[in-house]
Amino acid sequence: MRSEASLPPLPAPVLPPLRQEPREDIILLDGGTEAYPRMLAAIASATRRVHLEVYTFEREGVGARFVDALVAAARRGVAVKVVVDGWGSIKASSHLTQTLRAAGAKVRVYNPLTSLFTGRSWRNHRKILLVDDAVAFLGGINIGDEYAANGDVPGWADLALELRGDICRQLGEKLHAGASALTSGPVSLFLSGLGGGHRLRKRYLSAIEGAKHEVVLAHAYFLPDAGFVRALKRAARRGVKVSLLLAGRSDVVFARAATMRLYRELLLAGVHIHEWTASTLHAKAAVVDGKTLLVGSFNLDPLSLVNLETLVEVAEPRIAAQVGLWLDKHVATSRHVVLEECGRSPLQQWLLDVVGLAVARFAERFASFIGRRRKR
CATH class of the missing domain: 3.30.870.10 (Endonuclease Chain A)
Structure with missing residues (x-):
């Protein structure tokens, strides 16, 4: 884990206004190096709503910058909700909950480890940032320093998309609706x-x-x-x-x-x-x-x-x-x-x-067990 002091400053990109457009705008983002500045800028410009859903949220480094941005948004009256997975964010969930709730944000730790005793073993593996139902970031990138390059050392190889347009409005309506299939234009x-x-x-x-x-x-x-x-x-x-x-x-x-x-x-x-x-x-x-x-x-x-x-x-x-x-x-x-x-x-x-074969069979059987528990 790199300390926050060793991190290079993230440039603040100039983003278009967060307004709904009739067409779909799609921007490819290469890892956290490209995604994090645009995500932070979107949170900073939010006026109504921020929804962040992520599997792993690291407490330090770039994670601290996201916490600061979310706290600032909540304090200026934006409805902020953060959902982190109880296993993937086990090291940061308590800190996130205390800090963000103190600022007026809502926080949910999805299936904390205590839920294992009730058989709730499935995880929230989504990576979603939705701002004002007008811009969304989706892909495989969590919140952590390893996803961004550090000098000549490449970050984890991953991708995300920045989406604008009606697909974001639809996503805002279906975040809590269970399984959903949304379509707008080519997306x-x-x-x-x-x-x-x-x-x-x-x-x-x-x-x-x-x-x-x-x-x-x-x-x-x-x-x-x-x-x-x-x-x-x-x-x-x-x-x-x-x-x-x-x-x-x-x-x-x-x-x-x-x-x-x-x-x-x-x-x-x-x-x-x-x-x-x-x-x-x-x-x-x-x-x-x-x-x-x-x-x-x-x-x-x-x-x-x-x-x-x-x-x-x-x-x-x-x-x-x-x-x-x-x-x-x-x-x-x-x-x-x-x-x-x-x-x-x-x-x-x-x-x-x-x-x-042992690893593959264990994963298959564990997934089958979880699937049966979810259907009860």
Whole structure:
């Protein structure tokens, strides 16, 4: 964790007025380096409402700047509500609650650890900042120093979208409505509710099954089910170039082992695999045929099927091309995984299969258990 004193100042971007527009404006943001200044500026300009929903909220560094901005907004009469996950923000939730409530803001800690005793194990994994129902920030970025570059050290590789237009008004109406599907112009926004993230998974499958030329996915925690793996293999075998940008190092213990057990099967089907090692990969995004973008908090793993998640689908070639360039840049500087690497010694392969399979099965069974508890 970098101290706040060591952080470079975040430039304050000049943002357009927060008014509702008839068309949808979409801006791609590369990690916290680009997202945080614009998010803080939006909070500073809020006049009516700020809703921040995030899995991990760090107390220090850039997190302290967000707390200051939220406190200032609440004290000038803006309705401020912050929702953090009880597990993801365990170190900061008490401080956030005390500080923000003292300023007049509302704070909710979603499923604190004590809820485990009642079987409420699912998480709020969303990342949403909505200001005045006129500008929204959605993607995979939490509030923490690791998401922004520090000098020559790159931040975690992640993406967010800044949205303006009627989709923001719709989001403001559906924040607490459970599962929702919103559409305005080229933007579709999906919120998973108590029914889980199966609808979000179907959006990925539909895009992959409809691909004609190329599919590029960047996913931090890649533990897809057998049906999803088959969809990728079918696409590759019918001539679609399928490329995966995966984590060469992960913040989750054994997650990479669970992913690596799929490498040989995918490579044999013609899927291209690249591992990002310059920093932690945290993105959850895909570009299909250079025209359609999928990005959000939704991971291709069992837990995202039961957690609260978001997914934005953008049918806008300009934005898809920008993300395509981001993916190309990261792929070009990643390690290309080849089939020969999968020819480990029998002992190495056995250990990888055992560990990877154990992690994958645990995630699947835990997600299934949570899903059953949610339906009661």
